[in-house]
Amino acid sequence: MIATKLGISKSDSKLTMAFIYVAFISLFIGGLMGLLQTLVRSGSLSLPWGITYYQVLTVHGVILGLVLTTFFIIGFQYALMAKTVGISKKQRLYAWLSFIVMLIGTVMAAVMVLLGKASVLYTFYAPLQAHPIFYFGLALVIIGSWIACFVNFRQLYVWKKTHKDEKSPLLAFMVVINMVLWFIATLGVAAAVIVQFIPWSLGYAETINVLVSRTLFWYFGHPLVYFWLLPAYMAWYAIIPKIIGGKIFSDSLARLSFVLFLLFSIPVGFHHQLTEPGIDPTWKFIQVVLTFMVIIPSLMTAFSMFAMFEITGRRKGFRGLFGWFKHLPWKDVRFFAPMVGMLAFIPAGTGGIINASHQLNNVIHNTMWVTGHFHLTVATTVLLTFFGISYWLIPHLTGRKLTKKINNLGLIQTVIWAVGMTIMSGSMHISGLLGAPRRSAFSEYGGTAQASDWIGYQIAQAVGGTILFIGILLMVYIFLQLTFFAPKGQEEFPIAEEEVNAQPTPLFLENWKLWIGITIGLILFAYTIPFIDIILHAPTGSEPFAWPIGNS
Amino acid sequence: MHLHKFEKVWLIFGTGSLLLFLLVIGVGAFYKGTHPSSHLETIDLKNIESHEAFQPDNLGVTQVKEDQYIVNFVASAFNYDFGVDDNGKPLKKIRIPKGSTVLFQATTKDVIHGYQVAGTNVNMMLEPGYISRYETVMDETGEFTIVCNEYCGLGHHQMFASVEVYE
Amino acid sequence: MENAEKQKSEERVETPNLKGTLLSVLLLGVFIIVSWFGVFALFLSR
Ligand SMILES: [Cu+2]
Ligand SMILES: [Cu+2]
Numbered sequence: 111m112i113a114t115k116l117g118i119s120k121s122d123s124k125l126t127m128a129f130i131y132v133a134f135i136s137l138f139i140g141g142l143m144g145l146l147q148t149l150v151r152s153g154s155l156s157l158p159w160g161i162t163y164y165q166v167l168t169v170h171g172v173i174l175g176l177v178l179t180t181f182f183i184i185g186f187q188y189a190l191m192a193k194t195v196g197i198s199k200k201q202r203l204y205a206w207l208s209f210i211v212m213l214i215g216t217v218m219a220a221v222m223v224l225l226g227k228a229s230v231l232y233t234f235y236a237p238l239q240a241h242p243i244f245y246f247g248l249a250l251v252i253i254g255s256w257i258a259c260f261v262n263f264r265q266l267y268v269w270k271k272t273h274k275d276e277k278s279p280l281l282a283f284m285v286v287i288n289m290v291l292w293f294i295a296t297l298g299v300a301a302a303v304i305v306q307f308i309p310w311s312l313g314y315a316e317t318i319n320v321l322v323s324r325t326l327f328w329y330f331g332h333p334l335v336y337f338w339l340l341p342a343y344m345a346w347y348a349i350i351p352k353i354i355g356g357k358i359f360s361d362s363l364a365r366l367s368f369v370l371f372l373l374f375s376i377p378v379g380f381h382h383q384l385t386e387p388g389i390d391p392t393w394k395f396i397q398v399v400l401t402f403m404v405i406i407p408s409l410m411t412a413f414s415m416f417a418m419f420e421i422t423g424r425r426k427g428f429r430g431l432f433g434w435f436k437h438l439p440w441k442d443v444r445f446f447a448p449m450v451g452m453l454a455f456i457p458a459g460t461g462g463i464i465n466a467s468h469q470l471n472n473v474i475h476n477t478m479w480v481t482g483h484f485h486l487t488v489a490t491t492v493l494l495t496f497f498g499i500s501y502w503l504i505p506h507l508t509g510r511k512l513t514k515k516i517n518n519l520g521l522i523q524t525v526i527w528a529v530g531m532t533i534m535s536g537s538m539h540i541s542g543l544l545g546a547p548r549r550s551a552f553s554e555y556g557g558t559a560q561a562s563d564w565i566g567y568q569i570a571q572a573v574g575g576t577i578l579f580i581g582i583l584l585m586v587y588i589f590l591q592l593t594f595f596a597p598k599g600q601e602e603f604p605i606a607e608e609e610v611n612a613q614p615t616p617l618f619l620e621n622w623k624l625w626i627g628i629t630i631g632l633i634l635f636a637y638t639i640p641f642i643d644i645i646l647h648a649p650t651g652s653e654p655f656a657w658p659i660g661n662s
Numbered sequence: 663m664h665l666h667k668f669e670k671v672w673l674i675f676g677t678g679s680l681l682l683f684l685l686v687i688g689v690g691a692f693y694k695g696t697h698p699s700s701h702l703e704t705i706d707l708k709n710i711e712s713h714e715a716f717q718p719d720n721l722g723v724t725q726v727k728e729d730q731y732i733v734n735f736v737a738s739a740f741n742y743d744f745g746v747d748d749n750g751k752p753l754k755k756i757r758i759p760k761g762s763t764v765l766f767q768a769t770t771k772d773v774i775h776g777y778q779v780a781g782t783n784v785n786m787m788l789e790p791g792y793i794s795r796y797e798t799v800m801d802e803t804g805e806f807t808i809v810c811n812e813y814c815g816l817g818h819h820q821m822f823a824s825v826e827v828y829e
Numbered sequence: 830m831e832n833a834e835k836q837k838s839e840e841r842v843e844t845p846n847l848k849g850t851l852l853s854v855l856l857l858g859v860f861i862i863v864s865w866f867g868v869f870a871l872f873l874s875r
């Protein structure tokens with residue numbers, strides 16, 4: 111039996127770097143669009159050449175929310191899997207196939223958006239109708255990501271066969287959880303796109319059931335945010351301890367929290383649909399309760415992180431209640447960037463709890479508060495952690511070193527991000543509470559006093575947005591340095607170990623049949639009755655509307 | 663699986679807080695009836711006038727009782743139709759006396775729209791084929807901006823009106 | 830004897846001093862509660 115060699119070979123580097131190139135190109139384009147939006151909305155810029163605000167907004171949302179995240183995550187996960195369980199030649203071939211299919215899909219969707227044929231935002235709500243090629247593109251991105259799922263599943267399966275009585279490596283376990291989550295979740299959006307949107311946009315189906323399409327979308331939409339978050343948690347649980355010179359706090363608790371994310375992040379999509387007229391309020395509330403369950407593993411994670419820091423600090427001899435905190439390696443960007451991300455998750459998570467609180471949703475639904483919220487979650491917590499990963503992963507892959515100078519630029523980048531985001535997201539939260547709507551171009555709303563208050567905050571958002579764009583330029587510069595110019599050398603791939611005398615991880619945590627079974631059970635519980643209700647009591651379907659988005 | 667004593671304390675405290683939140687909103691929703699808008703009532707999208715509330719004459723503000731009002735309106739890209747004012751012009755500013763209970767009742771003729779009366783809890787989605795309702799007590803005077811807060815197309819930000827609550 | 834020793838040392842390692850952690854998460858908890866009730870108050874007042 112030939113065991114696959116562990117570690118990152120040249121070909122593995124190429125594979126992951128391909129994904130990372132797409133991610134950083136997306137960061138630049140998407141960031142530029144973000145800057146334009148904040149400027150337009152502050153009333154200080156109007157777009158030339160007939161480009162619309164909503165076209166720019168669609169590019170921003172699709173390219174950052176869907177393209178950057180998905181490509182970075184899948185590329186990073188391939189690296190983690192190659193490092194911990196290995197990858198075979200054939201698996202690598204399929205991995206490339208996943209990349210190519212996703213890339214083709216992305217380009218198809220992007221071209222339609224750029225032509226102004228798909229200004230439907232990244233949620234593409236029916237009955238607004240984009241060009242069919244846009245939907246085909248989305249379908250290909252999803253299908254490509256499924257190939258990645260099955261490559262990862264296969265990798266762990268093959269490893270398991272040769273390591274019968276061992277527990278799987280923590281990071282490989284986490285990757286597989288995330289991909290199981292992704293696979294189950296994307297079934298919903300794939301059903302909407304393939305069964306509903308494509309035939310309808312081609313004219314084969316005259317009408318579309320709007321509420322069904324939204325429900326399928328949000329069945330996917332909430333686990334989507336956990337698909338973004340879990341790779342950050344992977345780094346927090348299993349990589350950061352190594353960087354700060356500590357050990358994993360608890361392998362079992364890390365796995366347990368990932369299992370809980372799998373179980374509870376899917377049957378909760380109604381918390382995005384709380385103000386919709388066609389869903390039974392009791393079922394909304396049931397999904398609110400399930401949403402609150404998915405907060406628990408994040409509470410566990412908060413404890414694990416602090417504990418990991420404190421134990422490491424105390425072991426190094428730092429005393430007092432917070433001596434360990436002061437002496438964390440703040441000057442190491444591989445730690446600092448994700449740490450700022452973690453701290454951002456405190457207000458981010460809190461906002462999320464408020465959003466999901468049933469009738470409290472009325473206060474903030476579709477206001478700028480929501481935009482502020484996910485700029486903290488995905489665009490700070492997740493993104494800064496991804497940057498934190500990039501500082502060592504990219505040089506590791508390109509055979510270069512993270513120099514002191516680049517490290518310091520990274521520290522500055524992180525501070526710029528924190529400052530820009532505090533200003534931008536802070537003013538978004540406040541103006542949201544005052545009622546300012548999200549996803550809207552500049553408007554004085556007939557000149558009401560409220561609307562003029564909002565404009566003040568929109569100017570603040572433009573200031574924050576400009577600072578953030580400077581942060582993006584700096585990050586792109588750092589990316590180019592690490593990829594092409596940094597001195598040759600070897601950068602460590604940090605993977606933390608358990609304590610020597612750590613308690614053994616219980617075997618049931620790796621009982622995939624059990625966890626997937628419960629996941630499906632919970633989904634069926636949360637969705638079957640309301641979904642049948644929605645279909646049985648459906649109004650007549652909606653014909654396509656292409657003109658409102660300028661697609662006709 | 664071993665849990666540190668303090669972690670147990672934290673998890674009990676954390677889950678306890680979550681339960682408290684659920685209790686508060688649960689009592690509000692099921693006992694006081696403050697559910698978000700979810701009336702499950704459908705309407706013929708092609709013929710919304712088949713429903714009495716959305717016939718042209720019934721759009722806008724109707725007084726039902728001393729301090730009770732109904733506001734009927736129809737959303738379409740990119741306009742809220744509240745009927746016409748006394749001069750026969752489209753009504754864009756609703757006037758409601760302070761302290762009144764107001765039931766907003768709406769549907770859309772085309773795509774999905776939002777409807778928020780900024781500064782109040784009135785915030786609901788308007789979806790083709792469904793009627794959305796939300797009742798509130800307006801006890802603060804002033805002008806409240808009505809905005810469409812769900813993207814409905816290129817003119818989305820031009821879809822607005824206002825409510826004036828007077829003494 | 831040796832076993833008992835080992836067990837003792839294990840126990841020592843297993844109950845690390847996590848006072849700072851406890852205080853940190855409790856502060857986090859208080860932040861969550863205050864923010865949540867803040868928005869709840871806004872909901873009630875509107
Ligand atoms: Cu969600
Ligand atoms: Cu709109």
